Amino acid sequence: MNILVVDDHPLARLGLSSSLAHVTNIENIYEASNVSGAIKLLSHNDIDMTLIDLNLGKEYGLEIVKEAQRLKISSKFVVLTSSGKMSDFTKARELGVEGYLLKDALVEDIIYAIRVVARGKPFYDSELVNCNFKKKENDISQLTARERDVLVEIGRGLSNIEIASKLLISEFTVKKHVSNILGKLNLSHRTEAALYINNIDTT
Missing domain, CATH: 3.40.50.2300 (Response regulator)
Structure with missing residues (x-):
């Protein structure tokens, strides 16, 4: 082949x-x-x-x-x-x-x-x-402004190091935000987080 x-x-x-x-x-x-x-x-x-x-x-x-x-x-x-x-x-x-x-x-x-x-x-x-994520506004509203920033960058496919550089924060802080995001949105890993942010209306 x-x-x-x-x-x-x-x-x-x-x-x-x-x-x-x-x-x-x-x-x-x-x-x-x-x-x-x-x-x-x-x-x-x-x-x-x-x-x-x-x-x-x-x-x-x-x-x-x-x-x-x-x-x-x-x-x-x-x-x-x-x-x-x-x-x-x-x-x-x-x-x-x-x-x-x-x-x-x-x-x-x-x-x-x-x-x-x-x-x-x-x-x-x-x-x-099997993408059947919730699309209720109160789901995304649970996140802080910075957590939403991190979530958007996850959706763009950026790594933790890249996110840290772009948002001018430490990689440790990014990891903490990612953990909080997954917990608040009841997601298992960052792939689900990327799918979540790319398939909801955040306006």
Whole structure:
């Protein structure tokens, strides 16, 4: 099986490619950082599966799927992204994307998803499929202003270190805020927090 990894971050591509290099049945791994590069590789190589990040700098990863379909390129597509927006998930499914995982998934889960999709079955992150969060205003109003700031950055896919740098607070303080957020909103982990903030109306 030949796989194409599309991500605009070199380290992310390298990390994923290195993890997949030792997987049985994966023969060749190609890499691209943008839409045009991905389409070029898909057009000139027999690629069985394409792993796509949605945020490719100023480009949108699903454009690869649209263009591949227009050119009648045969490849299965799996989205691997930090975006927890249900709108992105919905668009991907409407385009017929065979798989959709969040980037905080374990390598083992990614490999499992690849094998499931390779067998002709869809694989969608359970956190997205079962997303039934409360949307009552009093839920979000339980948070302090700073906790809401942290929650918004979690929704944008930032790490604790990145949030600390952006909000000019310590990483320890960020961790404390994250813990408070999860407790107040009755969530289990930051993936749920990201999905929560990306799928409620906070206006």
